[in-house]
Amino acid sequence: MKFGGTSMAGIERIRSVAARVKREVAAGNQVAVVVSAMAGETDRLVGFCREASPLYDPREYDVVVSAGEQVTSGLLAIALQAVGVPARSWLGWQLPIHTSDVFSRARIGEIDTAALDASLAKGEVAVIPGFQGVAEGGRITTLGRGGSDTSAVAVAAAMKAERCDIYTDVDGVYTTDPRIVPRARKLARVTYEEMLELASVGAKVLQTRSVGLAMKEGVRVQVLSSFTGEDAPMADTLPGTMIVGEEEITMERQLITGIAHDKNEAKITLTNVPDKPGAVAAIFAPLAEAGINVDMIVQNVAHSTGSTDVTFTVPGADLPRSLDVLGQAREAIGFEKLVHDTRVAKISVVGVGMRSHAGVASTMFTTLGERGINILAITTSEIKVSVLIEEDYTELAVRVLHTAYGLDAEAA
Amino acid sequence: MKFGGTSMAGIERIRSVAARVKREVAAGNQVAVVVSAMAGETDRLVGFCREASPLYDPREYDVVVSAGEQVTSGLLAIALQAVGVPARSWLGWQLPIHTSDVFSRARIGEIDTAALDASLAKGEVAVIPGFQGVAEGGRITTLGRGGSDTSAVAVAAAMKAERCDIYTDVDGVYTTDPRIVPRARKLARVTYEEMLELASVGAKVLQTRSVGLAMKEGVRVQVLSSFTGEDAPMADTLPGTMIVGEEEITMERQLITGIAHDKNEAKITLTNVPDKPGAVAAIFAPLAEAGINVDMIVQNVAHSTGSTDVTFTVPGADLPRSLDVLGQAREAIGFEKLVHDTRVAKISVVGVGMRSHAGVASTMFTTLGERGINILAITTSEIKVSVLIEEDYTELAVRVLHTAYGLDAEAA
Numbered sequence: 001m002k003f004g005g006t007s008m009a010g011i012e013r014i015r016s017v018a019a020r021v022k023r024e025v026a027a028g029n030q031v032a033v034v035v036s037a038m039a040g041e042t043d044r045l046v047g048f049c050r051e052a053s054p055l056y057d058p059r060e061y062d063v064v065v066s067a068g069e070q071v072t073s074g075l076l077a078i079a080l081q082a083v084g085v086p087a088r089s090w091l092g093w094q095l096p097i098h099t100s101d102v103f104s105r106a107r108i109g110e111i112d113t114a115a116l117d118a119s120l121a122k123g124e125v126a127v128i129p130g131f132q133g134v135a136e137g138g139r140i141t142t143l144g145r146g147g148s149d150t151s152a153v154a155v156a157a158a159m160k161a162e163r164c165d166i167y168t169d170v171d172g173v174y175t176t177d178p179r180i181v182p183r184a185r186k187l188a189r190v191t192y193e194e195m196l197e198l199a200s201v202g203a204k205v206l207q208t209r210s211v212g213l214a215m216k217e218g219v220r221v222q223v224l225s226s227f228t229g230e231d232a233p234m235a236d237t238l239p240g241t242m243i244v245g246e247e248e249i250t251m252e253r254q255l256i257t258g259i260a261h262d263k264n265e266a267k268i269t270l271t272n273v274p275d276k277p278g279a280v281a282a283i284f285a286p287l288a289e290a291g292i293n294v295d296m297i298v299q300n301v302a303h304s305t306g307s308t309d310v311t312f313t314v315p316g317a318d319l320p321r322s323l324d325v326l327g328q329a330r331e332a333i334g335f336e337k338l339v340h341d342t343r344v345a346k347i348s349v350v351g352v353g354m355r356s357h358a359g360v361a362s363t364m365f366t367t368l369g370e371r372g373i374n375i376l377a378i379t380t381s382e383i384k385v386s387v388l389i390e391e392d393y394t395e396l397a398v399r400v401l402h403t404a405y406g407l408d409a410e411a412a
Numbered sequence: 413m414k415f416g417g418t419s420m421a422g423i424e425r426i427r428s429v430a431a432r433v434k435r436e437v438a439a440g441n442q443v444a445v446v447v448s449a450m451a452g453e454t455d456r457l458v459g460f461c462r463e464a465s466p467l468y469d470p471r472e473y474d475v476v477v478s479a480g481e482q483v484t485s486g487l488l489a490i491a492l493q494a495v496g497v498p499a500r501s502w503l504g505w506q507l508p509i510h511t512s513d514v515f516s517r518a519r520i521g522e523i524d525t526a527a528l529d530a531s532l533a534k535g536e537v538a539v540i541p542g543f544q545g546v547a548e549g550g551r552i553t554t555l556g557r558g559g560s561d562t563s564a565v566a567v568a569a570a571m572k573a574e575r576c577d578i579y580t581d582v583d584g585v586y587t588t589d590p591r592i593v594p595r596a597r598k599l600a601r602v603t604y605e606e607m608l609e610l611a612s613v614g615a616k617v618l619q620t621r622s623v624g625l626a627m628k629e630g631v632r633v634q635v636l637s638s639f640t641g642e643d644a645p646m647a648d649t650l651p652g653t654m655i656v657g658e659e660e661i662t663m664e665r666q667l668i669t670g671i672a673h674d675k676n677e678a679k680i681t682l683t684n685v686p687d688k689p690g691a692v693a694a695i696f697a698p699l700a701e702a703g704i705n706v707d708m709i710v711q712n713v714a715h716s717t718g719s720t721d722v723t724f725t726v727p728g729a730d731l732p733r734s735l736d737v738l739g740q741a742r743e744a745i746g747f748e749k750l751v752h753d754t755r756v757a758k759i760s761v762v763g764v765g766m767r768s769h770a771g772v773a774s775t776m777f778t779t780l781g782e783r784g785i786n787i788l789a790i791t792t793s794e795i796k797v798s799v800l801i802e803e804d805y806t807e808l809a810v811r812v813l814h815t816a817y818g819l820d821a822e823a824a
Contacts, residue, residue, distance in 0.1 A: 011463040045483065051423040052487050053494035060493075063486035063501050067479040071457065074475035075464050081472075082465035089475050093505065094550055138506055 002152035005039035007226040018079040034152040037068025058103035069129030092132035099133035106141035111158035149210035157217035171225030172241035272336035414564035417451035430491040446564040449480025470515035481541030504544035511545035518553035523570035561622035569629035583637035584653035684748035
């Protein structure tokens with residue numbers, strides 16, 4: 001079981017987490033719990049480090065920020081004991097959770113489970129701070145922001161757990177954002193691949209990294225809400241969304257599983273780029289060197305003048321840096337104008353079902369075209385079709401696609 | 413160097429601690445720094461534990477409350493690096509600082525200094541969180557409130573440091589409380605024994621436990637103020653008070669070193685206790701069993717009825733429990749009335765010089781008698797005479813004794 005910062009924000013909530021853990025124990029399960037810091041605490045500690053020095057030593061940063069989860073893991077152990085559940089905390093260096101020594105964004109290596117297994121076998125609940133581990137040589141590491149989901153999946157994998165239940169502030173994964181489409185349906189199951197596409201295109205339920213790890217290790221992850229009342233049925237009778245391998249999805253498959261949107265993209269167009277070999281490389285090589293991920297790329301048909309326009313998208317946060325990099329490479333690329341637009345949105349339809357069906361993309365283009373929504377760029381993968389549109393049309397596009405692919409729930 | 417919670421309260425202050433450490437390094441010294449948590453932080457964490465369960469597991473309490481010093485040690489390391497001083501934090505379990513497994517009030521055993529020595533030899537400043545250690549088996553321990561002074565002395569002893577500088581919010585040890593006697597003088601040197609008596613009778617500068625350890629290990633402790641401006645001369649040119657062994661005090665010794673007062677005592681009188689063997693044991697045995705420290709004891713001359721009155725003092729905080737214990741033992745003791753009074757104060761004159769001089773006590777009694785101050789009880793040790801008086805006379809008594817023993821500074 002993994003609980004996020006909102007679930008750990010204050011002793012009242014930690015008590016209700018303890019009650020929920022107790023129900024799992026009462027159901028006969030052996031339980032390890034991974035916890036985040038209290039909501040706001042990590043920001044506070046990160047703020048201290050930045051204030052102490054903008055160029056802080058990441059090894060010391062890790063000593064500071066790992067304290068937040070240390071506190072909540074001790075407190076949850078106390079709260080569990082208070083309701084009669086034997087429990088103890090295991091800090092990252094105590095288990096230990098071995099990681100790389102890339103401080104402040106370490107990767108989990110091996111997790112020693114001998115002590116953990118012995119503790120669970122004694123009937124104890126193990127409480128493990130998320131987000132932290134220990135490097136070779138014994139210094140504390142952290143996994144980067146949101147790393148607690150990854151900790152939970154890694155611990156579940158190491159323990160060969162039957163399930164990794166991630167409690168969050170949504171009660172599952174939906175066919176699309178229910179704030180946009182009230183008739184969005186909660187998905188009972190979704191594959192790792194679909195979840196990766198849904199997460200990376202904006203359905204922010206789980207850290208992408210944790211889903212990738214779950215896929216690699218075959219960990220069955222369940223997304224559940226932390227905020228059902230204490231008298232609600234146990235987690236396993238009020239299911240959220242299970243994230244599983246494709247082989248577990250046996251029933252008649254929907255063509256499309258969900259529709260995601262992402263307003264955090266920025267579109268860049270370079271006009272009159274010489275239409276010759278190496279021109280495109282001259283654009284994307286310096287961006288890659290700067291660590292900027294380019295997503296959608298459109299190269300227009302060459303003008304009669306022997307030049308062409310190139311359009312692509314980058315994460316909105318990377319826009320200023322991208323413009324800077326491209327400005328510096330202007331001579332090498334030979335473009336005329338550098339135009340950018342942040343008022344764009346990426347809309348994606350996702351589903352493993354589309355592997356065996358043609359026509360998904362054409363349904364998408366037709367549906368959007370009928371509403372007069374202009375498509376600025378297109379990108380596809382085996383289980384996803386994404387289009388870039390003007391930001392103002394985001395909600396309309398999501399709604400008409402949700403209906404077009406038959407995802408709307410029956411009216412209540 | 414050891415800095416308390418007020419010195420660590422916020423990044424601005426941590427920066428000024430870093431500047432002070434830098435001056436020591438610039439003077440050619442190898443430095444280890446022991447730090448407290450930010451002022452208020454330990455209380456906040458203790459509050460969480462109590463709220464989670466009044467009967468919290470001390471092992472988990474230690475996980476929670478040790479986080480405060482973990483944060484400040486990382487932050488000071490960052491602040492030191494920012495001013496060009498190589499530094500790294502060493503948590504209790506990393507050195508390690510071995511302690512007993514009496515969680516929440518552990519005692520320091522051995523400190524491994526191999527890693528520490530290597531770090532200092534490389535020119536690094538070692539930043540060590542106070543108040544924490546690690547028990548056999550690898551769980552975090554804490555030393556009890558105020559334990560950071562003890563950590564500092566223990567680290568200094570293990571490293572065979574030349575000096576242990578404890579920065580606090582007073583600039584040294586005075587002949588008495590300067591708020592009562594403006595002409596109190598700062599002492600350049602005081603012996604461990606005197607400091608113990610002064611501390612335990614109310615001159616609260618250092619944890620008693622840390623002074624005891626310094627005496628046992630022969631660590632020269634210097635008490636200094638953290639709040640001299642950054643441009644003040646270095647610590648070793650603006651001395652506070654050195655706490656040292658008696659052999660270091662070579663100059664003509666003052667008869668009396670200082671005068672302490674303590675208003676936190678409570679007086680208890682049992683009337684008409686049978687004057688027979690075992691009667692006194694019947695009073696003090698149950699108090700001892702309850703862990704209550706009895707300090708001053710006066711047994712009056714027996715009444716003609718074959719009974720006597722017994723008066724003694726206990727710490728004010730233990731009064732309710734003491735009355736409870738004695739009430740339950742009433743039959744066994746056979747007293748008539750149980751009378752108590754918290755409006756009393758203990759005044760002590762302290763000085764190793766009195767070993768070789770008679771007349772210290774008689775000067776005290778005469779001086780107080782001349783001012784009409786009634787003495788309710790007396791207790792003495794080799795280097796101390798204490799009297800119990802009515803609380804209202806506290807300041808008057810301290811002033812007249814300060815003058816009588818020749819402690820007043822020359823008028824400025």
